[in-house]
Amino acid sequence: WLKKKQLARFLRERLPKRIHDLLRDFGQVADDLGLNLFVVGGFVRDLLLRQENFDIDLVVEGDGIAFARRCAERFACRFRSHEKFGTAVIIFEDGFKVDVASARMEYYSRPAALPTVEYASIKLDLFRRDFTINTLAIALNRGRYGELLDFFGGQRDLKDKAIRVLHNLSFVEDPTRVFRAVRFEQRLGFRIGRPTEHLLRGAVRQGFVERVGGSRLFRELELILREPDPWPAVERLASFDLLRFVHPQLKLDKTLARVFAEASRVVHWYQLLFLERPCRPWLIYFLCLTSALGREAMAEACRRLNVPPRIARLVTEGREEALAVRQRMRRWRHRKKPPAASEIYRLLHPLERDLVLFVMSLAEDERIKQWISHYFNHLAQVKCELDGDDLRQLGIPPGPVYRAILDDLLNARLDGRVTGRDEELAYVRRRHLS
Ligand code: CTP
Known part of the structure; x- marks a missing residue:
């Protein structure tokens, strides 16, 4: 069990100076306004667990919006408020955000309904929370700085x-x-x-x-x-x-376990190599989770989960395209000649990156994985050096033919038949001007 002084020291030692100073400053603003101020929830939980978490959630006993307004003046930053909920966000110049709430008691009018809100003390505010480990709070006012509030056995449960x-x-x-x-x-x-x-x-x-x-x-x-x-x-x-x-047909079995394990390998491999081209692991995992669902069942899952339209499109129509791509690649395995780089590119390039990674997670055959890995490593970013302006200068009349020429040129480049601008020019002259 931590004493006030110990916790104040702990805060100083564990937190980056900027965060620590900020907590102190918040405490001062609260003092000026005569309000009690606490940092609560996940921030405190993770602090005590020595896990990094700089999502600061403040609770004010009283008007949290007035507190946020005063902070915005004091630190010359912006704030946004949500009158109905008595909440606000303080937004610093560099985008760093701090959430502020007014201590509140929630009345649930019926199960699963959204609550109606009224002001209350910090204890009641903490009582409405989900789990004991999320009910810890630390006082920030000057006289009480570092005082840990633990009404519901949060520390015990962190220990247990x-x-x-x-x-x-x-x-x-x-x-x-x-x-x-x-x-x-x-x-x-x-x-x-x-x-x-x-x-x-x-x-x-x-x-x-x-x-x-x-x-x-x-x-x-x-x-x-x-x-x-x-x-x-x-x-x-x-x-x-x-x-x-998600869907009544969804079942956990060996295949799902294998696909998930593969997806995890694929995601880690990808993130290690291509930091600058981010993927969405959660979406890849969602596709894996639902991979046993047929087309209609997937559409139904999207309806029942009210999946946002863009994501819904990706996991239904996009997924069908991905599965067709997978079929094509499976057939490639039986060909005598391996696919040309341009074939791999043309097959994979129209798919969203997350779908390509999904196909990779489903692949049982090493060759399919290698083709996809080759695509990310060597093909996805390849561009021609020539563009429409160059074609115009070569005297080719503008029109849809430009697309065809540039596509053909890119294929040549992908397959290593041309390198560099001069060769590209020569290639276009040879193929499209004679
Ligand atoms: N909370 C709750 N019931 C919910 C959602 C949230 O009681 N359905 C409470 C929790 O006590 C939580 C606080 O609201 O501490 C803030 O929610 P959230 O930001 O989701 O929780 P964190 O603990 O910060 O979670 P994470 O570490 O994932 O950000």
Whole structure:
């Protein structure tokens, strides 16, 4: 158990100077306004776990928006407020953001409904939260700086590595917490406590999760898939019978495990090599998770999860294209001659990067992996040196033919038949001007 002084020192030693100074300054602003101020939630949890987390969530006993406004004046930065919820964001010049909330008590008018809000004390504010490990707060006012508030056994549960709810209705009030429980459990290497697991299973069994809107479910799933290694969490979801909310046909089996493991290798390989061309691992994992679903089932999953249109298109129509590409590559394996670089490029280039990586995750054959890896390593970025202006200067009348010529030229370049500008010019003259 940490004493106030110890925690003040801990804050000083663990945090970058800028963050530490900022907390101090926030405390001063709160003093000036006569308000009690706390940093709460994930920031405190991760601080005590010695894990880096600079997402600062502040709670003010009283008007959080007035506090944020004063901070914006004091630090010459911007702030945005959300009157209805009594919340604000302080936005610093360089984009660094700090969330501010007014301590509040939430009344749930019916299970799974959005809460209505009223001002309350920090203790009530913390009581409405999901798990004990997220209910820790540290006072920031000058006289109390570093005082740890632990009303609900948060420190004990950090020590026990336990995910525990605060009361029996927690999952009923907010069924998205069943997904959060799994996410925190797997991320932190904790264990959902026995009574909490019992409540979780009860909430699932009694159909509370069904009442959550599709968008919120999808958001929770996305957050799980955004974790560095989501597979254990997916297994845990399955053990709680939570995969059926994606689609009732979704099942966990050896094939899925293998595809996920492969996707994880593919994602890590890709991220190591191509930092400057980012992919979306969560989307690749989502495609893997749903890879056993047919076309119609996938469309249905998108409808029930209210998947945003762009993503929905990618995982339905885009996925069909990806599967067709996969078929083509499988057939290539039976050809006598391996595919030319330009063939690989033409096949893969129209696909979004995440879909190519999905195809790579599905590949059972090393050759398919090698072709895709060759594409990323050597082909994806290849460009011709000539452009439309050059063609005009060569005296070719502008028109759709330009596209065809430049495509042909790029193929020649990809296959190593021309290198450099002079050879490109010679190539075009030879092929398209005679
Ligand atoms: N919270 C909750 N119920 C939810 C969502 C959030 O009680 N369904 C509470 C949690 O106590 C959490 C706080 O709101 O501490 C902020 O939520 P979020 O930013 O999602 O939590 P973090 O703990 O910061 O999670 P992460 O580390 O993933 O950012």
